[in-house]
Amino acid sequence: MTRRLTAVKTALWLLAGVLGVLTAVRFLRGLGATTALTDTAPWGFWIAFDVMSGVALAAGGFVVAATVYVFGRERYRAFARPAILTAFLGYAAVAVGLLYDLGLPWHILNPVAHPQHHSVLFEVAMCVMLYLTVLFLEFSPVILEHPRLQRPLLARVHRALQKVTIPLVIAGIVLSTLHQSSLGSLFLIAPYRLHPLWYSPYLWVLFFVSAVALGLAMVMAESFFSAWLFGHKPRRELLGNLGRAASVVLLLYAALRLGDLAARGKLDLALQPTGHAALFWFELGVSALLPAVLLQSGRVRAGSGGLFGSAALIVLGMIGYRFDVCIVAFARPEDMPYFPSWTEIAVSVGIVAAAMLVFIFFVEHLRVYPPEEHGPAEPRPRPDPGTVRPLLAGPAAAPRRYSLVAVLGAALAVALLPAGALFGDQVARTPVAGPRTLDAIRVAVDGRPDDLVLAAEPARQAPDGMPARALLLDADRDGRTVLFDHDAHVERAGGETSCGSCHHQNLPFDRASSCGSCHADMFLVSDTFRHESHVGHLGGNAGCARCHDGGEGAKTREKARACDDCHSDMLVPGAVVRPRPGGLDGRAVGYMDAVHGLCVACHEREVALRPGELPASLADCGTCHGREDPARLRRLGPYAAADVRRAAPPPGAAAVPGPSE
Amino acid sequence: MTVPKAILNDTTRCTGCEKCVAACKRENGLGRDLPRRWKLCIDDLSSTRLTTIQRREDGRPVRRMCLHCLEPACVSACIVGALRKRPDGPVVYDRDRCMGCRYCMMACPFGVPRYEWEEPVPYVKKCVLCHHRLDQGKVPACVEACPEKATIFGDRDELLAEAERRVRGEPGRYRPDVFGRDEVGGTSVLYVSDLDLGFLAWKPELGAEALPDLTWAALGKVPTIVLVMGGLMTGAWWLVGRRNKLAAEAAAAKEKEAAAAKEKGAGGGDPPSAAPPAAAPEGRKP
Incomplete structure (x- = not known):
């Protein structure tokens, strides 16, 4: 028996070790880094399991207390102490x-x-706060019985x-009734x-009744488990009686659930072939119908397997309900x-493990179970300072064993942690895709000569239009596009020699590199520097000093020469965008920031330079964004419909996905 | 006497320019929108985007924001009173009280409150109708920024009348109902539109019943439950205790009688206790 207990305790300490690391991560890195919660799932595993199910699982405390103390069923007194201790630790775990x-x-x-x-x-x-206090007071006489605490006060x-x-006890019952419901x-x-299969104005009745059944089932399950753990005999006849009571409560619960649905006229929802209906019947079957039927049978109640199995069904099913x-x-x-996320589940499991360790501690040191039920006590370790013991030998090694597995658990947790949990929540990378070319027709719309109409099927082409090409920008391929009239911009900026106005920096040996070749991520800073390629071209290790400052110490990016010290031809003179002071460092801001910075800055400048000539809204978001029908553009590809046009922005059109500041 | 204020959004006038979004971001000092795990797309409502332009399938822009319900579910749900409905309209948030339970996010029928999931010290983020600007006699930043007068601010009664006037006056242009007049008990943000605005909420069809009433129907029973349950339990304890006591007394009396009888006629008679006590006397020790 002690061996089984030691094995269980070892496993629990392992889980507690995992919990230790996850605790640090949770409070240092926040909920986003450790959970899978989202704005549309603000309550997840921790609420559903730790709180909703935890409180319900601890319902055994008030059910047994009522049975023994109020209804005077003395035969069940043996269940009272463990049930109240389970409830107390359960509620502490909830908190x-x-x-x-x-x-x-x-x-x-x-x-x-x-x-x-x-x-x-x-x-x-x-x-919950009051009931936790009540449970503590209910259980504290057990603590005060301890021989060490025999003081007059x-x-x-x-x-x-x-x-x-x-x-x-009566206060506990009232409080339980209130919060269980x-x-x-x-x-x-x-x-x-x-x-609607779950929503009911009487949810509170259903939760209360199911909690009573679950409380009874938990007393049964816990009795079997601790009998197995501590090596005493389960009181099968009494447990059978509890099972029969649970069966009655479960039938009441199922009748209420179905009757409520019928009364609200929603029963047909349960009979349609939907996933929700299947889930409803599965949940009701496992939590109530099946165990109720099983526990009605005397043969099931007579055997440990049947009783424990039914109790397990109720427990799992009612957790499922929550x-x-x-x-x-x-x-x-x-x-x-x-x-x-696994971290969410592991935290909940770890809290349960810690509660079970406290439970075992109380059982080992206090009279939780009647003395006649106790198996042979675990031999007390007698430390002998004169002897050097091997690390894992003998029962005296137990504390060391437990510390070791707890550390192992912590190490395991660290090894399995996702990067976000270690370094805080990371923004996902969004690689940038290059622009697509579109056939278009340039027509005069409202007297403005430079408007583009996308070329549709030839019949709908504007008769007086000039063929043109345009760029369809959708760097993150989210379907929301910007139609960029490249030709018109070239013309406005001064023809063939004007590339440098926008293409402010080129890859080596390139002319007019596209935005995405350096600004390679939609939102995040990208690294444009190819270290390996430089190492190769500069003669391996011998070439380090050609970029990195001489002297001792690590060769870091900060100690390297600016890119444009050598590649002066990468920079385009007279470009709108100038390199940062200190020269190029091989870092490029996100695509969205880059493009917004370039386009918006230029539009604003032009508006300021020619206030009467250009509309004030030229620098607004709507000039570029939101004018096309993205769905249609996507579908038709290069042959987008003719009525999809980028007309002159109405005065005051603006804005965009994303920050423009 | 404060007059309840409101915002009226006219989606037929909205061009989707998003100046309201930019103004809101500037006014409230919100950061960049980044693609985070907890958002479907970056221009959905989020902790950095308290109002947004949602584009429907046909490309029509509709502004989303907190609707500032007259009887807000979030306010009734908030355990510490961190969310509060001001008499002049805004549903405001007190971050010093919030404990981060996120019940408001579960309760809101429009799915408006957002959370700063990326922060180790996170707060709830939602539109607060620029209540600090209202206190200075200004209109909300988004309203001020709108170049199309697609979103206007004023007394709720007057805006409701204006909305009715528009809907009645141009029945071809608008749907007949003003969104927000009755939905979940009425809201301080009203919409007139030619679109079905059911998508603003979790269910397309919203009743006129204020959601806090649904909770109160159960919560109001708490005193009754306390009295009934407390009474029942005390009564049961007293009855059971008394029955046990009487049974014990009867058993003791019988035992005495039997002992006497035994003494009288030694050897003959029944065994002493015909009916053993049903249960042991009431125990007080846990």
Whole structure:
């Protein structure tokens, strides 16, 4: 038995070690770097599992307390202590899990300072806080029994606590009723997002009833697990009775769920062949119908396997119910699904592992289970300072073993961390695609001679138009294009010799390199410097000093000569864009910033130079953006329809995707 | 007495120039829009873009922003009162109170509040109707920037009347209903349009019921639940305790009787306790 316990504890410490690293990452790097949450999935795994399911899983505490203390069923007294301890640790885990999920966890006590009593969440928070206190008081006599704590003052506290047991238990039941149901009420505010098979004005009733069933199932599951772990016999007959009670509650739950759907006329939604309907029946089947039927059978109740299996079905199914309400059946765009990141799951698992370690600690040191149920106690380690022990030998090595696996877990977590978790959330790279050439016709529109009409099928070509070519800019290929009249710009800028006005820098041996050849990412700074190629051309290692300043120390980019020291021909004299002071360093800003900087600056300057001649809106976004029909352009390619035109911008047309500042 | 203010958006006048977006960014000091994992596209609403021009399938521009509901779901959801509806219209945000639970984002029927996911110290971001400008007697930055008067600012009653006038006056140009008059109890941002604006919300058809009422229907029952559950449990405890006590007394009496009988007629008679106590006496120790 001790070997099994040691193995379980070792595994739990491994998970706790993983949690340690993820905790640091979560609080240093933020939610974006560690979770898969998005603006359309603001609540994810942590809320659905740690909070919604965690609270429900701890419902065993109040169910058993009611059974034993209020209804006087003394036979179940043996379940009371473990159930209350499970509940206490469960709620503590909820609170800890919440700290990870809250964006500003150091404000967790703000609901007390700034109550907003119209919020369901406020009621949940208050109840959970109070109930956590109640559970602590309910359990504290067990702690006070410890031989080390036999002091007169503590004994008086102990006696006082025993006197208020019944009021505490009743307060706990009331608080549980309130917040178990309110976890359902949380979603009443979202009738337009929660799928109608799950949304009900009586969600709070469904959550409460399902929590009672889940509480009973958790007492069963936990009894079997700790019997297995600590090597004592499960009280199968009593557990069978709990199972029968759970079965009745589950049937009530299923009847309420279906009856509510029928009463609201939504039952036909469950009978249509949709994914949501399938999910609904699967969830209801696993969580309620199947285990209810199983537990009605005396043969199932008589065997450990049947009882534990049914309890496991209820637990998994009811967790599934909470996940469905919180995540799966909660509407979000189809192209933006939510699936938790491994770090999210590992944090939740780690918190559960830590809670289980505390549970085992309490069981080992306090009288959680009746003494007759205890198996042989784990032999106490007797440290012998005179002996040098090998690292992993003997039970005395256990603490060292646990530290070791915790460190291993931490190392494992570090090894598996995504880059975003290590360095903060990264913006995805968006490689830039070059412009496409379009056939167009130049026609006079409203007396302006230089307007382009895209060439359509020949019949629709304007009779007086001149053939022309235009550039279709869509660097990130998102379908939103800018039609750039290259010819007209050449003409305005002064003909064939004017390339340098815009093409401010060329690749070596190139003339008029396109924007994307250096500004190679839509948003991020790109590196245009080819180090290997330079090393090759400059004679390998012997050539380092030709770029990098002489002297000792690392040869960094900062110590290198500016590119234009050698490649003076890369720079185009008289270009609108000038190199930064200090010379070229081989870095190019994002494509969008580059193009906006070039075009907008020039347009603004021209407007300022010729105020009467040019419309003030020339520098607005709408001059270039949003004039075409992107869908149609994409479909027709070079033969875009004739009515898709880039007409002269109306006065005051402006703006664009993206920052223009 | 503050008069409720409002914004009226006329999508038939909007040219999609996005000057409102630029003005909003300038006024609120918002950063660059970057392609982040949590956005579908960079010109969707985001923590750096509190109003945006959404282009429908036919290329028609429609401005999106917080609708500043008259009875906001986000305000009723906020656990700490960080979101608040001002009497003059804006739904404002107090970042010092926020604890980052993001229940407002779950509650909003229009999916408006956004989060600074990339920040280690993140806050909720949403349009606050430039309430700092309203306090100075100015109109919101987006309204000031609009060259087409496609978005105008004024008293809600007057704007509603203006909206009705436009819709009635040019039935061919507009759909007959003013979006925001009744939706989720009415909003402080109104729309007149020739388009179906159902896409602004999570469901195309919005009822006229204010969402906080749905919550209150359940939340208002809390005192009842406390009284009923507390009463039931106390009653049950008292009844069960009394029954056990009586049973114990009866058993003790019987035992006494039986003992007496045993003493009297040694050897004969029934075994002493015909009915063992149903349950042990009430225990108070946990």
